[in-house]
Amino acid sequence: MLDLRPSCEHCDCDLSPESRDAMICSFECTFCSTCVDEVLKGVCSNCGGNFVPRPIRPAKEWREGVSLARFPASTKRVHKPKDPAEQTAFAASVATVAPENR
Numbered sequence: 001m002l003d004l005r006p007s008c009e010h011c012d013c014d015l016s017p018e019s020r021d022a023m024i025c026s027f028e029c030t031f032c033s034t035c036v037d038e039v040l041k042g043v044c045s046n047c048g049g050n051f052v053p054r055p056i057r058p059a060k061e062w063r064e065g066v067s068l069a070r071f072p073a074s075t076k077r078v079h080k081p082k083d084p085a086e087q088t089a090f091a092a093s094v095a096t097v098a099p100e101n102r
């Protein structure tokens with residue numbers, strides 16, 4: 001099940017489960033879209049993968065047994081700020097390879 005983390009791993013801003021600003025990599029590393037663009041340069045600093053917008057888990061139980069209330073968001077903040085210069089160099093090398101070829 002997708003881990004809906006409550007905050008950006010770099011800047012620690014709040015990312016509520018309904019936020020359209022949350023971005024995730026395939027390992028669920030979670031960042032705000034500003035950090036993905038401006039600090040990470042679109043490359044996950046932890047795994048080198050790409051990002052997609054995090055899907056929003058419905059608050060309302062449209063189908064029995066599946067909703068945010070039944071499967072709540074995580075409350076565990078992951079805050080591991082990245083070194084912007086190191087990340088820029090890392091992203092520059094990784095981004096030369098398309099995500100599907102990394």
Ligand SMILES: [Zn+2]
Pocket residue numbers: 008009010011012013031032033034035036
């Ligand atoms: Zn951020």
Ligand SMILES: [Zn+2]
Pocket residue numbers: 025026027028029044045046047048049
């Ligand atoms: Zn990652």
